[in-house]
Amino acid sequence: MTFLAMPAPLEGVLERRGEIVAALQRIVPGEGVVHHPDGLRPFESDGLTAYRQMPMVVVLPQTVQQVSEVLRYCYEMGIRVVPRGSGTSLSGGALPLEDSVLLVMSRFNRILDIDFTNRAVVVQPGVTNLAITKAVMHAGFYYAPDPSSQIACSIGGNIGENSGGVHSLKYGLTTNNVLGLEIVLMNGEVVRLGGKHLDSEGYDFLALMTGSEGLLGLVTEVTVRILQAPETARAVLLGFPTSEGAGACVAAIIGEGIIPAGMEMMDRPAIHAAEDYVHAGYPLDVEALLIVELDGPLGEVDHLIARVEEIARNEGATHLRVSQSETERQVFWAGRKAAFPAIGRISPDYYCMDGTIPRKALPLVLRRMKEMSEQYGLGVANMFHAGDGNLHPLIMYDAAKENDLEKAEHFGADILRLCVEVGGVLTGEHGVGVEKRDLMETMFSEDDLAVQQLVKCAFDEKALLNPGKVFPQLCRCAELGRMHIHKGALPFPDIPRF
Numbered sequence: 001m002t003f004l005a006m007p008a009p010l011e012g013v014l015e016r017r018g019e020i021v022a023a024l025q026r027i028v029p030g031e032g033v034v035h036h037p038d039g040l041r042p043f044e045s046d047g048l049t050a051y052r053q054m055p056m057v058v059v060l061p062q063t064v065q066q067v068s069e070v071l072r073y074c075y076e077m078g079i080r081v082v083p084r085g086s087g088t089s090l091s092g093g094a095l096p097l098e099d100s101v102l103l104v105m106s107r108f109n110r111i112l113d114i115d116f117t118n119r120a121v122v123v124q125p126g127v128t129n130l131a132i133t134k135a136v137m138h139a140g141f142y143y144a145p146d147p148s149s150q151i152a153c154s155i156g157g158n159i160g161e162n163s164g165g166v167h168s169l170k171y172g173l174t175t176n177n178v179l180g181l182e183i184v185l186m187n188g189e190v191v192r193l194g195g196k197h198l199d200s201e202g203y204d205f206l207a208l209m210t211g212s213e214g215l216l217g218l219v220t221e222v223t224v225r226i227l228q229a230p231e232t233a234r235a236v237l238l239g240f241p242t243s244e245g246a247g248a249c250v251a252a253i254i255g256e257g258i259i260p261a262g263m264e265m266m267d268r269p270a271i272h273a274a275e276d277y278v279h280a281g282y283p284l285d286v287e288a289l290l291i292v293e294l295d296g297p298l299g300e301v302d303h304l305i306a307r308v309e310e311i312a313r314n315e316g317a318t319h320l321r322v323s324q325s326e327t328e329r330q331v332f333w334a335g336r337k338a339a340f341p342a343i344g345r346i347s348p349d350y351y352c353m354d355g356t357i358p359r360k361a362l363p364l365v366l367r368r369m370k371e372m373s374e375q376y377g378l379g380v381a382n383m384f385h386a387g388d389g390n391l392h393p394l395i396m397y398d399a400a401k402e403n404d405l406e407k408a409e410h411f412g413a414d415i416l417r418l419c420v421e422v423g424g425v426l427t428g429e430h431g432v433g434v435e436k437r438d439l440m441e442t443m444f445s446e447d448d449l450a451v452q453q454l455v456k457c458a459f460d461e462k463a464l465l466n467p468g469k470v471f472p473q474l475c476r477c478a479e480l481g482r483m484h485i486h487k488g489a490l491p492f493p494d495i496p497r498f
């Protein structure tokens, strides 16, 4: 495991562990407080398994009152808190700290209200993403954002990371599908934002909370929008001899004003790994594969499919197949959806990156990634939400080999720097967490980061909620307003930086 600098434990907290556990047990009685090492072990990591850290204590509250009392206690006692949903974050957002209370929301697992008239569902944050669709599909509805982890990830975690999926191109990310939230602030105060009604006046706190990675408050209730399932959905498989051709096809489809329900690209290593694993019928003699899905009324879908076929031929597609049944459509997607485990079969470990680039930069980025792959001596397979420009390179390494993880981390950081260099951003949907924290300065100036921290301070002035994530260095809130960093000479050099 490589070294990841995290905030040092706060003075005196670990020494008071027994007293803190007893106080938390009074707030959440029964089995809601876990403090023995064997019980803590399953919580030492999230989906970014390269990093592990046992928390001081795990608390699994069941009521908003308990969340509020736990936070108020921690606020008054100066104890750090790390929120956690299902722990599938790929950026280490739910990684515990040695002196932290890990507040796990998995017992908040009830669907509270299904309101077809207002096309809204109210759920507790521990409900899984897929469970929302399952609860409304009998009436022809669904919840649109569909991360590949939807069977396991919680809606609270989706809010934390502003998660997306294959269908976000047409239907938006979490932020576009959330109508209301109940949150508990670090001082224990309970706040409600939005609701089933459209737009509230004033600052858009809903958008601020969505993607805030557990740094601003604990989400205890979520109201989401549900959509009517489309009448038809059909997918087209398009194979290209070059990634340039596939990239040009994506640009041409969007340029024609067609917004597919999903538009995914895979490169040669990803195509071969997926085909070996699920036998989806992918062509093996192409460099890039596009899966383009069109949905809506039957006549419209048929018309759009014909236009996409024509565009693809013009851009040099050498393989073209349209799904003829729902089963075949599912088979087309099966390979893409199994791409992560497919890579897991051919590499002992992999590191999933998440950056976003302007679509036109794709061929350049793929070419540079190939060069880096040779330079680092590590393989890379690419999956790509092509319509959104969101890349998911999977770097293959072997943690048992000395320095392999370190090489993978450097390779990953170089890819993200490249994304920013070509006009893109550090993350598309997995968040910053600890993974991209130290790269934030490649994208934001010191002034930008100071302004972002002022927002954090307005919610959590003691910096107790999920510290060590997102921001590359700590600042004291009281000093932030006056802080000016000139030519890299930091004021307040005594403040811990990591």
Ligand SMILES: Cc1cc2nc3c(=O)[nH]c(=O)nc-3n(C[C@H](O)[C@H](O)[C@H](O)COP(=O)(O)OP(=O)(O)OC[C@H]3O[C@@H](n4cnc5c(N)ncnc54)[C@H](O)[C@@H]3O)c2cc1C
Binding pocket: 046, 047, 082, 083, 084, 085, 086, 087, 088, 089, 090, 093, 094, 105, 125, 146, 147, 148, 149, 152, 153, 154, 155, 156, 157, 158, 159, 160, 161, 162, 163, 164, 165, 166, 213, 214, 215, 217, 218, 219, 220, 340, 429, 430, 466
């Ligand atoms: C195989 C695999 C595939 C994936 N595919 C996708 C994908 O297609 N798209 C995508 O976007 N992501 C994907 N992910 C990443 C991950 O599943 C998402 O980020 C997901 O939203 C995390 O949800 P979670 O419940 O596991 O949250 P956690 O990992 O527990 O936490 C995530 C963040 O949210 C915060 N948080 C959690 N719950 C709360 C709460 N109630 N209140 C306040 N803060 C909270 C945490 O502090 C943390 O910062 C994938 C992960 C895996 C392992």
